[in-house]
Amino acid sequence: MEGMPVLGLAWVLCMITAQAYAQYYSQSVPYESLPEKTTNLHFFFHDTLGGKNPSAVLVARPNVTEGPSVAPFGSIFALDDPLTAGPELTSGVIGNAQGLYVSSSQDIPSLVAYFDFGFTTGEFNGSSICVFSRNPITNTERELAVVGGRGKFRLARGFAQLKTYFLNASNGDAIVEYNVTVIHY
Template structure:
């Protein structure tokens, strides 16, 4: 009886219809026409106080560069920074920038940032775009690369021109003026 069962199982496996695998043949993707969207807002990055929007999550055991600054070389911060329509934190909040930034400059203070700019109000509610770029914080104006997006900003590319609106070098707090150009579908 066992022999028949084994033979039946072998025949069942051999005659099974093969699966298609993890993909299927399809027609080439033809994206819709590209759109260009301009965004203008302010980002509030607060390191100090009892309710910061950026918190230290890792730091080196020792550091030789920028020891007396709130942003010593090798530090990594997690962020949930509010985005507002105006430079004051009391302005209308339209979303937040969540992500990480790391202090990466030994000779000149700079950061590498990954932020997902998510919108919670207005036309772009539920949509976001992401940047991953180097940010030379000692320059008052710089540019970040847009590397993707979702929702209304699906497959976004572009750039964010960042201007320091306010910086407190003692605490590390800052307000950034963001002028963003997105190309998306």
């Protein structure tokens, strides 16, 4: 029992020292000192809802929605779509888009898209960009916001210009051309 005060004192000193060295940050670097880059990307997004091996699947549909639409208001889809260098799947897969989209309009077909475009080949292998934006799918040309990224696209921002290349209105299959301008560090 005589060693208890010494042990207690040692424990208190250990705790004080641990707090002094437990920092959750490191040296800050001025934001302006990082070299800003602009990268232009071009690829095709293949969204397949039909067939035996769809790349996008319906995960929720409200029971109050009626009608023949492939994606009635309130429907939620999960996707793992291939990205290719050209409009054909045989042109070479360069990555995939994973995420969700929600049918978000009662009048004009429109989606809110939450996608991560992960690149698996070339200079940007292992990097990705993220988009989160409204996508009025009946417009032939439209724009999504790039809101982030990882790997070589850390701190990304920018925009993606979309153009429908192919659409099967009966089952919802689509091929969309993407021209993306990414500003990153």
